[in-house]
Amino acid sequence: MSTPGATARNLMASGSVSEGVESRRVALDVLDRVDRDGAYANLALPSRLAESELDARDRGFVTELVYGTLRRRRSVDHLVDRHVERTDVELRVRNALRMGAYQLRWTDVADHAAVDATVSAVPKRARGFVNAVLRKVARDASTYQFPTDALRLSVPDWLLDRLRSDLGDRAVPVIEAMNERAVVHTRPDGYRQDTASQEVGRLFAEVADGSVIADLCAAPGGKATHIAGLLGCSVAALDRHAHRAKLVDDAADLTSTAAMAVVADATAPPLRPGVFDGVLVDAPCSGLGSLRRRPDARWRITADDIGSLRDLQFDLVAAARDLLRPGGILVFSVCTLTDAESLHVDDRVADAFGDLLPVALSEPWEQHGRGGRLLPDRFDGDGMTAFAYRRSP
Ligand SMILES: C[S@@+](CC[C@H](N)C(=O)[O-])C[C@H]1O[C@@H](n2cnc3c(N)ncnc32)[C@H](O)[C@@H]1O
Structure with missing residues (x-):
């Protein structure tokens, strides 16, 4: 059985959920809770989804957006910060930029749909700014070469250093594998276990x-x-x-x-x-x-x-x-x-x-x-x- 995230990817390829502004709003609510309140994503996400009226496909897409944006935070911050000079970017706007960059680099959502729907999910006063930055990110998001492995893999430097010292050449492929979407396995007795x-x-x-x-x-x-x-x-x-x-x-x-x-x-x-x-x-x-x-x-x-x-x-x-x-x-x-x-x-x-x-x-x-x-x-x-x-x- 695959995760909602993996399902969402298939859906996104067909474009059927790519225009969901409400999905982006719900995803931003969860990202904000993780950053502002220190909430755990695996708890904050289902609780916010339960309050929403999204259908199963859109829920899968929200899961993909939240988990992907969190996992790739260091990488997407880097993609965005090349185009942002301001330091006073409020949390929700910062998370919208991160989530937009995530879609542009790591999903099959068409660039214009990723930008437009993300822009529509932020407060009106910030839309011009988010639109301008994401359009710049979109220019090279899929081909940009990150300057370091830690930035590309989206991990803290200490973590890559530690795994390199303990795993040697396996460190990078191991982290790459852990950056993939998780697959949920259900045992014959109904319990979900890795x-x-x-x-x-x-x-x-x-x-x-x-x-x-x-x-x-x-x-x-x-x-x-x-x-x-x-x-x-x-x-x-x-x-x-x-x-x-x-x-x-x-x-x-x-x-x-x-x-x-x-x-x-x-x-x-x-x-x-x-x-x-x-x-x-x-x-x-x-x-x-x-x-x-x-x-x-x-x-x-x-x-x-x-x-x-x-x-x-x-x-x-x-x-x-x-x-x-x-x-x-x-x-x-x-x-x-x-x-x-x-x-x-x-x-x-x-x-x-x-x-x-x-x-x-x-x-x-x-x-x-x-x-x-x-x-x-x-x-x-x-x-x-x-x-x-x-x-x-
Ligand atoms: C890695 S988790 C165990 C996962 C579990 N074996 C499973 O497969 O579902 C470690 C657990 O150890 C518990 N724990 C930590 N210190 C403990 C202690 N001194 N005595 C008993 N349990 C402890 C934690 O509360 C936590 O639930």
Whole structure:
């Protein structure tokens, strides 16, 4: 199943929604909320769409405009700023320029339709200015050569530098892949889950049906319900935050699986040690691997966030080890691509726990140290890093 955004692209090619001024207005409302109120796009968008009277096709187009403009913000600002000398451009007008430039460079909407409909969506007093700037942008939007990779890829310099140092030559293709529209995958049980997350659940496939499993960082419940369904077992699904644990209950209801939400700090889990056949630590992390699905995340994450959770990640793995029975499987996963949040944590695990023996990960995982990773340039899903260990008897 494809996202509304991908559908919109097909529609735009036929020109059937390209004149929607109301779609542009709704998209601008969402962009303004993200910038002005710090709202998350994936929450602000559905809530604004619910208030609108747009049909399904126009909703898909709005999704494309919002996600694309947010994702390409650095690039579109660059395209626009070449033609703007004023520094007092109000937020809504700035977002209209960004959204116009996005359409001109990255969509199939005809240039005149992109400019006219965007101009019509801003207050009258700003229309002349937006029209003049977008007409200049339109002259070379599709052929313009960005002066740096970070500007072209629309990422902060630090992010490209960090991924270059950790991924080498794969950094640019990986970011290019994460700049594509996300594809939503729906599992047979109705839960929508990225394919990389499904690969993490499959790491438990060899554990016998009916096993006892703990998921220490479970909300919103994607992996807990996947594992419960795969193994036909109950999963003790811990999360520290009550409002997030509620999401696990919702996921269990949707999928009719026995993932039982428990609100608890998993560094001191209220569970019996030494009896679990499998324990998952899908740890909190910077989230750099899921930029495709979270278009505004690249502007929220800072260089200081990378590695800031590594003590917590290690403590969670240590708590997970105590829960395992001898011979049981522990999986530590993070939806990120940096060594600080993966290899460096595993180094500490190797030093501290000689009884956690690494299990090699097979296709589609690419070997990474003692574990594996999925990189979005070759694997069609989020970037993910995982380590599997068997506790020696
Ligand atoms: C990456 S998300 C988990 C995603 C989930 N496994 C899934 O597939 O749907 C990490 C989760 O860890 C939770 N968390 C953070 N610190 C925790 C702690 N000390 N104990 C338990 N849960 C924690 C967060 O609330 C968040 O829901």
